Amino acid sequence: MSHIVSLYGSGGARSARCRWALNELQLEYEYVDEPGLIGSEKLRQLHPQSKIPAAVINGAVLFESSAICSYLCDLKPELSLIPLPGTLKRGLHDQWISFAQSEVEAYLWSNVKHRSLYPEERRVPDVIEQNNIEIHSGLKVLNTALSKSDYILGDEFQVTDIIVGWTLNWARRSGVMNDYPRLISYNKSLLKRKHCVLNSE
Ligand SMILES: N[C@@H](CCC(=O)N[C@@H](CS)C(=O)NCC(=O)O)C(=O)O
Structure with a gap:
């Protein structure tokens, strides 16, 4: 199944975790890295503190870098990048x-x-x-x-x-x-x- 992912981030910030996970998973994604993004009203729609990273994954919003990484890996269990839930x-x-x-x-x-x-x-x-x-x-x-x-x-x-x-x-x-x-x-x-x-x- 293909997934539609937009990641909001910048450089080596915690969003780098998500870019690295996306690369390992070989998932294509839109990367939004714009001047003035942090603290903007646009980002506040996705993250209540208007921080990065935030992501829109198959239409659903998620923030916190580790939650984004873990969820992305759960979407592709065949790559075995995360242990199965319940183990x-x-x-x-x-x-x-x-x-x-x-x-x-x-x-x-x-x-x-x-x-x-x-x-x-x-x-x-x-x-x-x-x-x-x-x-x-x-x-x-x-x-x-x-x-x-x-x-x-x-x-x-x-x-x-x-x-x-x-x-x-x-x-x-x-x-x-x-x-x-x-x-x-x-x-x-x-x-x-x-x-x-x-x-x-
Ligand atoms: N625990 C959060 C931390 C998010 C965070 O603090 N991001 C930083 C950049 S790495 C940020 O947006 N800082 C702006 C601020 O603190 O106003 C995560 O892992 O996603």
């Missing part, structure tokens, strides 16, 4: 994408806000040190989990690796991943993938 592996997929986003990514994002995004009067520099403690706690867990296998869920690349991999690539680019050799080698192997669109710098 333990699917539970582990949910576990690790939630873990990466809530235990690492949210703190990376908070650091960016407190360093540069918020207006000066909202920035709390002390938060950054606290955030870094949380980030390292999360990275340590991921480093240990990945020491047992090539990919998060075992021997096969899954969309889980796209979602968690985006978080880890951001950690690397933020300079907080240097003490985790397994995360560095995992990140390198993901960046080599043909369909990967993450920023390798």
Whole structure:
């Protein structure tokens, strides 16, 4: 069955997760990357906070990058990029994408806000040190989990690796991943993938 997909995004933002998943799934899609998109009324029709990514898939609106990625993979089960619903592996997929986003990514994002995004009067520099403690706690867990296998869920690349991999690539680019050799080698192997669109710098 063919699917009609429009993705709203920009560059290396979290929408890159969705572009990478779409590429792995070999799904054609319309990509909407326009100046002034974030915060626009046009995007607010699709995302209540007018953030990216948002997607229209077969006429239905979806936001949150990991939800978009997982749903797209569910649409093409024959490619086996996501474990089937109801399996333990699917539970582990949910576990690790939630873990990466809530235990690492949210703190990376908070650091960016407190360093540069918020207006000066909202920035709390002390938060950054606290955030870094949380980030390292999360990275340590991921480093240990990945020491047992090539990919998060075992021997096969899954969309889980796209979602968690985006978080880890951001950690690397933020300079907080240097003490985790397994995360560095995992990140390198993901960046080599043909369909990967993450920023390798
Ligand atoms: N948890 C959301 C985060 C969405 C998000 O914060 N997107 C950023 C770009 S990567 C954005 O649109 N930021 C604009 C803003 O915060 O106003 C997801 O994974 O989709």
